Amino acid sequence: MDSRGLIEAYWRAANARDWDAFGLLLHPEVVYEVPQTRERVRGREDYLEFNRTWPGDWRAEVVELMVDGAKGLSVIDFQVDGESMTGISLFETSGGLVTRITDWWPSPYDPPQRMTSRIERY
Amino acid sequence: MDSRGLIEAYWRAANARDWDAFGLLLHPEVVYEVPQTRERVRGREDYLEFNRTWPGDWRAEVVELMVDGAKGLSVIDFQVDGESMTGISLFETSGGLVTRITDWWPSPYDPPQRMTSRIERY
Numbered sequence: 001m002d003s004r005g006l007i008e009a010y011w012r013a014a015n016a017r018d019w020d021a022f023g024l025l026l027h028p029e030v031v032y033e034v035p036q037t038r039e040r041v042r043g044r045e046d047y048l049e050f051n052r053t054w055p056g057d058w059r060a061e062v063v064e065l066m067v068d069g070a071k072g073l074s075v076i077d078f079q080v081d082g083e084s085m086t087g088i089s090l091f092e093t094s095g096g097l098v099t100r101i102t103d104w105w106p107s108p109y110d111p112p113q114r115m116t117s118r119i120e121r122y
Numbered sequence: 123m124d125s126r127g128l129i130e131a132y133w134r135a136a137n138a139r140d141w142d143a144f145g146l147l148l149h150p151e152v153v154y155e156v157p158q159t160r161e162r163v164r165g166r167e168d169y170l171e172f173n174r175t176w177p178g179d180w181r182a183e184v185v186e187l188m189v190d191g192a193k194g195l196s197v198i199d200f201q202v203d204g205e206s207m208t209g210i211s212l213f214e215t216s217g218g219l220v221t222r223i224t225d226w227w228p229s230p231y232d233p234p235q236r237m238t239s240r241i242e243r244y
Binding site for chain 1 (some may be wrong): 155156157158159160161162163164168171172175176177186188189190193195197208210212226227228229230231232233236237238240241242243244
């Protein structure tokens with residue numbers, strides 16, 4: 001399975017709560033990091049538990065998927081309990097398994113003061 | 123120039139404040155969007171002005187660069203006035219020019235309550 005197929009299978013298994021299939025995509029030493037909170041989860045078992053216990057009736061819709069060799073990146077629309085969040089996940093893979101995930105959750109904020117007026121809001 | 127070379131040249135020109143070189147990389151109808159603030163800048167001239175007027179003594183260090191055909195993505199460590207921010211930029215290109223940039227600025231936040239203790243902080 002190439003990186004694209006691996007990431008597609010990852011989100012498919014997550015959405016299906018098929019944790020056996022999900023676990024088969026992970027390297028035993030997988031590392032998951034959230035740079036914004038400086039949280040880290042190490043190893044397949046703990047990362048499975050982290051996902052299995054994620055609260056709410058959530059669903060991840062992949063809106064962007066890029067691959068570059070052994071790396072891949074997805075942008076998801078993460079829908080949970082009527083809310084929508086954006087998740088950006090950088091995947092590193094080896095031998096057809098996910099070895100590292102770096103996960104960002106950019107949230108809305110008010111625009112800063114800009115030095116030009118050539119900006120519109122949408 | 124392929125997508126990788128284009129994105130490398132983009133950040134090199136930005137860091138050098140070489141706005142002539144920067145402008146040559148942009149499609150006349152380039153669109154720049156920040157989903158978190160719902161800001162949009164349209165067209166080469168306005169996007170040049172947006173960048174030219176960005177305040178502070180800033181520098182973008184590319185820490186991740188991926189390309190997938192006509193798309194590319196960079197993660198930058200954006201250093202300005204002693205602070206460091208993370209910028210994630212998704213580039214769409216056509217004919218060797220940047221046609222669209224989607225820019226996320228994920229900022230630090232406190233970890234939410236997790237349903238498992240198998241998480242460390244770093």
